[in-house]
Amino acid sequence: MKIVFFGTPQFAVPTLEALLAHPDCEVVAIVTQPDKRRGRGGELSASPIKSVALTHRLPVWQPKSIKKDAETLEKLQSAQADSFVVVAYGQILSQAILEMPKLGCVNVHGSLLPKYRGAAPIQWCLYHGETETGITTMQMDAGMDTGAMLLKAVLPIALLDNAHDVAAKLATIGADLLIETLLKRGEIQAIAQNDSQATYAPLIKKPDYALNWTRSAIDLHNQIRGFFPNCVTSFRGTILKIITSAPLTSQVELPPELAQLCPDLPAANYRPGAVVAVLKNVGFVVQTGAGLLLLRDVQLAGKPPRSGWDFANGTRLEIGESLGA
DSSP: OEEEEEEOSGGGHHHHHHHHHOTTOEEEEEEOOOOEEETTTTEEEOOHHHHHHHHTTOOEEOOSSTTTOHHHHHHHHHTOOSEEEEESOOSOOOHHHHTSSTTOEEEEESSSTTTTBSSOHHHHHHHTTOSEEEEEEEEOOSSSSOSEEEEEEEEEOOTTOOHHHHHHHHHHHHHHHHHHHHHTTTTOOOBOOOGGGOOBOOOOOGGGGBOOTTSBHHHHHHHHHHTTTOEEEEETTEEEEEEEEEEESTTSOOOHHHHTTSOOOOOOOOOTTBEEEEETTTEEEEEOSBSEEEEEEEEETTSOOEEHHHHHHHHTOOTTOBOOO
């Protein structure tokens, strides 16, 4: 099966590698986003998918706008591919592109469709406190993740899983599910999505990272792990990034190895955002609008990440001191 692969981030790498390793699949070209400038030096950096493609000496096409790039469109048409495989590519394909391959375009999407259509399904799934997610392979149409579903695989989400953890697991699952989808395509009955059950996962914006301590401990924990590692608050006039957390509430059960390090804390009348305890070798605890939140790893602006315990010691954190406005 001749395939053109569309993808950009690390999430897409396991699927590409699975295709390259399979004897019944021939990847004839790669389409990925243009190189981006990163870091303080602003040097151009290739996408993870491009790096894999170059290692395997595959043709790489990087149109700024795939709908308008006549040269890339001509190459895609000339490829005479059986299928286009799309995994987190980052651009919308036109109807003309969707109609080019003989067997259409298959997308590997990081949610259980029709829930969490859009650009950031893993992050918003965690933000909303879902206890499971998964991968859906889909026959693409011109809509935003609206095509008929082919196969699904489910992944449970643990309390302390963050977006990085879930993405790594789903990437591996997606690679296997894509191969199964391609090899069994003639046997799979495509199922139309129920649009009335659809939810959306838009691009994450800077304001989404700001923590509001009047929210509940569980909601804040889900925000921190969903938008890992970028959620922020203020501390003594500077920015403090909250990297990992754990809600200390009877509504959830901590993993045993963490629970044994977190004693029951007496009720106290602190305002949201106030530090209520420092737990040796664990972190520090903050009052929220409902329940307590353990901050396990943090990072001051311009400083390396530190455990919550090391941070509390190094800054001489005081009980009653507040985070946030």
